Amino acid sequence: MDDVRYDFQVDSTERIPAAGIVAAAEAAEAAGFRAFWRGESNGRDPIAVLGAASARTSRILLGSAILNVLARSPASTAMAAATLQELSGGRFLLGLGVGNRNIASWHGRAFENPLRSVEEYVGIVRTALDGGRTSHSGSIHSSSGFKLAFTVPRVPIYLAALGPKMSELAGKMADGVLTNLGDAAQMELVWSSVRRGEAKAGRPPGSVEVIDIVRLSVNEDYGKALDAIRTNFAFYGLADYYRDMFARMGAGDALRDLRENYSKYGFRRAASMVPEDAIRTVPGLVAATSVEEVRSRLRYFESTKADAVMLVYVPSSDDPSSEVSQFLRSWAGS
Structure with a gap:
């Protein structure tokens, strides 16, 4: 592709406080990034952080990358997503994924049949966000009789996917797919699987946005x-x-x-x-001494099947909040 759109996320390491993450969203907007994403692990809650970021920004899209489908009920996720969509004025992107066995154990859930888990969960959440009343009794997720008490603009749903089956599912029922650290061959696999899913669902080609995730760090001391x-x-x-x-x-x-x-x-x-x-x-792993070097390395992704690239900044100094701010200022000026 010729024009890559860039999104931004701060690495999920918990060295940056919640206020610093919100400040990064503001700085990312000022730097011209299309979207700011926040992941979920065992640290600062992405729903709370993105809610705060929605009040401090006005243009940048705000996304969850990702909320885990075993961490909360589909109804809870629908309420949170609808609220963030309202708070942000229609700028929220709901990223969902299945995680792993370790994360499942945190929430007292079994990690089983990831594909079915995501399919059932997305179906329930989509129904609720579109204003319908849920009626689904699945093998992993169920919800009956839930209906949002307010309406919001349509919330796009993105799925985390690495392999062909989850990518195809994204093509069938999502608005976007998030894949991590893919090279050109990996992006070809994801892209072709997404297009296959679109075709099976009778959707126009290109209905689903494909985002690749790059992790980077910049320090004048290259070793750091x-x-x-x-x-x-x-x-x-x-x-x-x-x-x-x-x-x-x-x-x-x-x-x-x-x-x-x-x-x-x-x-x-x-x-x-x-x-x-x-x-x-x-x-998708970039260590550099300058933003100019980062931009040079990112030219690789112009020839992949990614519609957008999410830059996940990995701090390397003792002052990660200031380091992220400096990177974003340098990006804006480069």
């Missing part, structure tokens, strides 16, 4: 930026699907060493031992 991104490589490289994806990109030897070092020394030391050339094999 690289160390921050090493942690990302290690975190994802130890997960099954990402390990396979990174291996396809050419990082197989480093991934084998990562697993061995993790078992011997633990995560921190294993991450510190990831070689730079392994990180370079993953286009």
